[in-house]
Amino acid sequence: MTRAVLSLGSNLGDREGHLRLAVRVLGRAVERASVVYETPPWGDAGQPAYLNAVVLVSDPEASPHDWLERARAAETEAERVRDPERRFGPRTLDVDVIAVCDADGRPVLSDDPELTLPHPRAHLRAFVLRPWHDIEPAAELPGHGPIARLLAAPGLAGDVAAMTPRPDLALEFTE
Secondary structure: OEEEEEEEEEOOOOHHHHHHHHHHHHHHHEEEEOOOEEEOOOOOOOOOOEEEEEEEEEEOOOOHHHHHHHHHHHHHHOOOOOOOOOOOOOOOOEEEEEEEEOOOOOEOOEEEOOEEEOOOOHHHOHHHHHHHHHHOOOOEEOOOEEHHHHHHOHHHHHHHHOOEEOHHHOOOOOO
């Protein structure tokens, strides 16, 4: 069994619909979903605002690479097109595998170029850490420490302040 933290983001088309699509594609694996936040773009300012959320997922049969395959399946379903010229550019749906724990609750570490775990930039992204903290306040990002401490760092304080909670856009899932 593995348990994973997945970050969801969308800033093109039906943003809310794309997040809901990701939750549908992940299906019964979804244990918890965060509040949706509206956030400024990260890494490439010339694009629309994002809707971001985090989901906690688990599956007794899933490997870490299975989570990556499921993330890509959701992106494909949302007709995501990758622009090699704009790595952090706009997208219909982005699903990132942030962290994975094994059946014993130990973090899975990987330097595989296809799936680096934990996500190599998660500690820099308020739009990942804030929603994750909302649903798992005591969580730790492997190699970086408690999420609460990361969110309090001066470098992220401005990013957190720029995030707008959107409780009107709750992500529903099957429990």
